[in-house]
Amino acid sequence: MSPKPPTRVELLQGTLDLLILRTLLAGPSHGHAIAKHIQRTSEELLQVETGSLYPALHRLEAQGWIAASWELSDKGKRAKYYRLTPRGRKQLASEQSKWQAFARAMGLVLKPADQEAE
Amino acid sequence: MSPKPPTRVELLQGTLDLLILRTLLAGPSHGHAIAKHIQRTSEELLQVETGSLYPALHRLEAQGWIAASWELSDKGKRAKYYRLTPRGRKQLASEQSKWQAFARAMGLVLKPADQEAE
């Protein structure tokens, strides 16, 4: 009886980093909030599991693309806020254009076709 | 000095099956030709390595989505021709709509934004 069975889609490998970096472009945020933002923005289509989220954040931090500091969240709980570093912005731009190229390539192969000849 | 440095994009996990099934929608074909078709159709953006291709074909066959038979290729070599089964067509439709939903979701999160508020 859930109001919307949202038909979730699994993340394709390599896309989570991009989603996180893109989310942080709007300003610093913490893991829990990042996951919710992605979920909400994608109209509940994408859901990030904690087992993917936190390793990804640590990975991105180790790469120097994001930096962390403990602060207090809106709800008054301790939370690790991440922000984009300059190198992170470059990485975001790179991954975003890679994604666009890939999505375009997929579109080319998947195109309606019918007229295979021509 | 290559005429076009094609800037290849790595395949995202889970997309190869879809590309293969889509290629076979145009008619039976063998591994080597399938890979070339994907590469050409994607304007050289996507390249399928043999280490990905053949395991994928065997996987799809084991699932009953494609069926194989040995025949002779255009060039007169023995080649294993694959064709889409009825179940394969359903699978193709399913994976295609999944991809479209995913691509749309990515677009929602990556959208120009700027106006985060509103």
Place this chain on the structure above:
DNA sequence: AGGGTACTGTAGACACTCTACAGAATATAT
């Protein structure tokens, strides 16, 4: 005290692509 929510985290399974290697069969050239 009990349950809910917000928040971070780890371990291990699993799936899929990649690089690198290997081999057969045919054609072409020298």
Place this chain on the structure above:
DNA sequence: ATATATTCTGTAGAGTGTCTACAGTACCCT
């Protein structure tokens, strides 16, 4: 005939990244 290129199929193993499942802290509310 021997070499070389092309067409075609295949395997082994590494690497990567997502998932499920589990674990724990802290605060709030009744």
